[in-house]
Structure formats: C-alpha cells, structure tokens
Amino acid sequence: MASSEQPRIQWLGRWGFMLAATGSAVGLGNIWKFPYITGEFGGGAFVLVYLACILAVGVPVMMTEIAFGRRGLGSPVDAIRRVVRESGRSSAWSLIGWMAMLCGFMILSFYVVVAGWSFAYLWKMLSGGLAGSSVGDMAAVFEANNANPWNLGFWSTLVTLLTMLIVGKGVQEGIEKSVSWMMPGLVLMLALLIAFGVFSGGFAQAFRFLFSFDAGSLSSEGMLAALGHAFFTLSLASGAILTYGSYLPKGTSIARTTLSVAIADTVVALMAGLAIFPVIFANGMDPAEGPGLIFMSLPLAFQAMPFGTLFGTLFFLMLSMAALTSAISMVEATVSWLCDNHGMSRKAAAWGTGIVLWLISTLAMLSFNLGAEWTLADKNVFGWLDYLTSRLMMPLGGLGMVVLAGFVLNSHTFRDELGLSPLPYALWLTMVRYVSPLGILVIFVDALGLYRV
Numbered sequence: 001m002a003s004s005e006q007p008r009i010q011w012l013g014r015w016g017f018m019l020a021a022t023g024s025a026v027g028l029g030n031i032w033k034f035p036y037i038t039g040e041f042g043g044g045a046f047v048l049v050y051l052a053c054i055l056a057v058g059v060p061v062m063m064t065e066i067a068f069g070r071r072g073l074g075s076p077v078d079a080i081r082r083v084v085r086e087s088g089r090s091s092a093w094s095l096i097g098w099m100a101m102l103c104g105f106m107i108l109s110f111y112v113v114v115a116g117w118s119f120a121y122l123w124k125m126l127s128g129g130l131a132g133s134s135v136g137d138m139a140a141v142f143e144a145n146n147a148n149p150w151n152l153g154f155w156s157t158l159v160t161l162l163t164m165l166i167v168g169k170g171v172q173e174g175i176e177k178s179v180s181w182m183m184p185g186l187v188l189m190l191a192l193l194i195a196f197g198v199f200s201g202g203f204a205q206a207f208r209f210l211f212s213f214d215a216g217s218l219s220s221e222g223m224l225a226a227l228g229h230a231f232f233t234l235s236l237a238s239g240a241i242l243t244y245g246s247y248l249p250k251g252t253s254i255a256r257t258t259l260s261v262a263i264a265d266t267v268v269a270l271m272a273g274l275a276i277f278p279v280i281f282a283n284g285m286d287p288a289e290g291p292g293l294i295f296m297s298l299p300l301a302f303q304a305m306p307f308g309t310l311f312g313t314l315f316f317l318m319l320s321m322a323a324l325t326s327a328i329s330m331v332e333a334t335v336s337w338l339c340d341n342h343g344m345s346r347k348a349a350a351w352g353t354g355i356v357l358w359l360i361s362t363l364a365m366l367s368f369n370l371g372a373e374w375t376l377a378d379k380n381v382f383g384w385l386d387y388l389t390s391r392l393m394m395p396l397g398g399l400g401m402v403v404l405a406g407f408v409l410n411s412h413t414f415r416d417e418l419g420l421s422p423l424p425y426a427l428w429l430t431m432v433r434y435v436s437p438l439g440i441l442v443i444f445v446d447a448l449g450l451y452r453v
C-alpha cells in the first residue's frame with residue numbers, strides 16, 4: 001500500500017486543507033438546494049431544525065471524519081479499516097467506508113446536472129439571452145434548457161469532463177488557490193443581491209419566512225430533509241471530508257478547522273436564502289417552486305439592477321466554480337482508493353471513474369426530458385439519487401461513524417488524534433456518544449412511515 005512506503009501527499013501551506021474543505025462544503029448545496037428545500041418545507045421551522053442538525057450532528061461528525069482520515073491515511077474504506085484494526089475490531093466496519101464512497105459517487109451523478117444548469121446560465125447571462133425576460137418567461141427558459149437532452153447533456157458532460165480533468169491533475173494544484181478568491185467573490189455577490197432585495201422590496205417578508213418559525217408546521221419528512229441536508233452541505237458521510245482529512249498535516253487543529261468550515265458554509269447558505277427569497281416574494285413567485293427556484297428568480301434581480309449583466313455573469317461564474325470545487329471532492333475518495341489499492345495512476349483512475357460517472361449522470365440528466373416518466377414510487381432517477389443519498393445513506397453512514405468513534409474504538413484513538421484539552425474532548429465525546437446518534441435515530445424513527453414505498 002502506497003502509504004506504508006512513502007509519506008502520503010499533504011496539502012500545501014497552512015491554509016491548504018481549510019481552503020479545500022471550504023471549497024468542498026460551499027457549493028450548490030448552499031445556493032441551489034438550501035433555498036429550494038427551505039421553500040418546499042415552509043421556511044422557519046425547517047431552517048431551525050437544519051441549524052440544530054449542523055451543530056448537534058454535523059460538527060461532531062465532521063471532526064470524527066477528519067480524524068479518521070488523518071489517522072487511517074487513506075480513502076474511507078482503507079482509513080476506517082486501519083483505524084478499526086488498530087483497536088482490534090472487525091474490519092467489517094469498513095462497510096461504512098464503502099457506503100460513503102458509493103454515496104459520493106451517486107451524489108456527483110446528479111450534481112453534475114445541476115452544475116450544468118449553472119454553466120448554462122453563465123452562458124445565457126454572458127450572451128445576453130436572458131435580457132428583457134419577464135417572470136413568466138423565466139420558467140419557460142428553465143424548461144426549454146431542460147427539454148432538449150442534447151443541450152442539457154452538453155452541459156452536464158462538460159462539467160464531468162472538467163471535474164475529471166482537475167481530479168486527474170492531483171489534489172495540490174489549483175484547488176487551494178481558486179477557493180481563496182472565489183469564496184470571497186461569491187460572498188460579495190450574495191451581499192449585493194441582499195442589498196438589492198433590501199432596496200427593491202420583499203426583504204422583510206423573506207426574513208420572516210426564513211427566521212420566524214411556528215412549531216408544528218414541520219413534517220417528519222421535513223425533519224429528515226433538514227438532517228440529510230446538514231450532511232450534504234458539509235460534504236459528510238460521502239468520503240469527501242474524510243479523504244481530504246487524510247492529506248491533513250498532523251499539527252493542524254481538527255476542531256478549529258471544522259468550526260470555521262461549518263461557519264463559512266452556514267453563512268453562505270443563510271445569505272443565499274436572504275438573497276433569493278426577496279426576489280421570490282417581490283415577483284409573486286412560489287417558494288415551493290422546486291429545483292428550478294434560483295434559476296427562475298435570480299436572473300430577474302440581475303436584470304433589474306445596474307450592471308446586471310456583469311454581476312449576473314460574475315455570479316454564475318463563481319457558482320459554477322463553487323460547484324466544481326465541490327464536485328472534485330466527491331470522487332476524491334474513489335480515485336484515491338483506486339490509486340492506493342490497484343496501482344492505478346491518478347489520471348487513469350480519474351478517467352475510469354469519469355466514464356462510469358458519465359453513464360449514470362446521463363440517466364439523471366434524462367430525468368428532465370426523455371426519462372421524466374421513468375419513475376418508481378413517483379421518483380425519477382434524479383429524484384432517487386438525491387433521496388437515497390441525503391435521506392438514507394448519509395444519515396446512516398454518519399450514525400455508523402459516531403457509534404464507531406464513541407463506543408467501539410479504543411478511547412485513546414480519538415483523544416490522540418483530535419488533540420483536545422479535557423473539556424472540549426469531553427464535549428465532543430458526549431456529542432458523538434449521545435447527542436448525534438440520538439438526534440439521528442429520533443428523526444429516523446419519526447420518519448419511518450416514509451419508507452413504505
């Protein structure tokens with residue numbers, strides 16, 4: 001195995017891991033998915049449960065995953081197997097790693113379609129194709145972009161190619177540098193959109209929608225969606241953060257890094273909500289519009305503001321880049337697993353993975369046109385990939401990970417790896433032993449009825 005012969009490659013520079021992890025976390029989950037599911041599940045109560053899940057489940061699981069990666073020095077499968085062996089436990093636990101790897105891959109299969117939307121809108125902005133459209137036109141533009149499989153397939157194929165090109169080049173080049181200017185740029189664009197909302201109306205209503213909650217308005221399904229989204233948005237239980245953690249130098253504080261990534265991710269999501277919902281309300285659109293929500297609303301705002309074409313182009317450029325820095329992290333687990341275990345070169349592993357990915361993502365892409373009716377229990381391929389990963393695999397994988405860390409492994413393993421002083425360590429242990437697993441179980445049991453397909 002590679003890591004026993006030569007030291008594993010590590011992130012460059014002090015900020016390398018943090019930039020890469022932030023790049024993985026901040027993406028379409030924050031700007032596309034968070035607003036649209038918040039709209040579907042009715043706002044405030046959903047947001048509150050989501051925030052609670054980030055704190056009570058997301059943060060402890062993220063610390064655990066990074067520690068697994070850094071201690072086990074490998075893809076989720078290899079890292080978990082090594083760490084478990086160190087404690088003399090059964091290597092069957094590495095099944096959690098297999099599930100995580102599969103999960104990252106499945107997510108990427110539909111993520112490239114959404115990233116393709118972002119690229120398509122970048123092109124529309126740049127070429128002026130959206131100028132002068134009314135609220136009504138917006139839905140038609142989105143649908144027209146989906147209706148032709150050659151068009152939609154072009155964009156998702158482009159994203160797949162770009163992702164594999166970057167992944168094939170290796171972890172150290174490019175990622176860290178692009179995140180350091182793209183992230184502030186994205187935040188700036190969101191701030192601009194929020195300011196626009198404040199001046200042009202709808203802001204107060206949006207604020208109330210997001211932050212005033214009336215208890216009891218949230219369904220079991222909404223709770224499960226909030227939990228699943230906490231995993232999704234922080235890139236957890238999908239191999240991404242664990243594998244990135246395996247490149248983390250020993251001296252870096254896992255707790256501090258986790259907190260900054262979680263805070264950055266949450267701030268971007270809330271800003272996205274505050275940027276998008278004013279446009280929705282000011283134009284009398286439906287918050288529960290679904291996956292097209294941001295693409296149907298944001299161009300209206302850009303159209304109405306000075307230098308809108310420029311700002312709109314910059315926004316979709318940065319959204320597309322944020323999507324790419326997330327996409328590359330989803331296959332990092334698979335690619336590093338192929339390299340470490342099958343002696344493949346990075347390039348070969350990336351392109352091999354890319355071909356399988358392209359086939360599955362094409363099925364997901366067809367869900368918006370030819371395959372819209374290829375459904376099982378009312379969900380098409382795109383819907384199933386999203387549902388299985390967010391609502392089932394990630395919460396289960398996270399549960400497995402905290403149970404492993406909290407109860408199964410020798411207690412010194414994580415004490416050493418996290419390097420925390422007694423009080424924060426006790427807090428982490430309480431979270432992974434009781435708070436996170438109970439939180440996941442309660443939401444799961446409550447939602448059990450949903451699994452009767």
Ligand code: PHE
Pocket residue numbers: 024025026027028029030104107232233234235236238240326327329330
């Ligand atoms: N966290 C990313 C986002 O919010 C999505 C992601 C999920 C990335 C799983 C890696 C792994 O867009």
Ligand code: NA
Pocket residue numbers: 024025026027029030232233234235265
């Ligand atoms: Na995110």
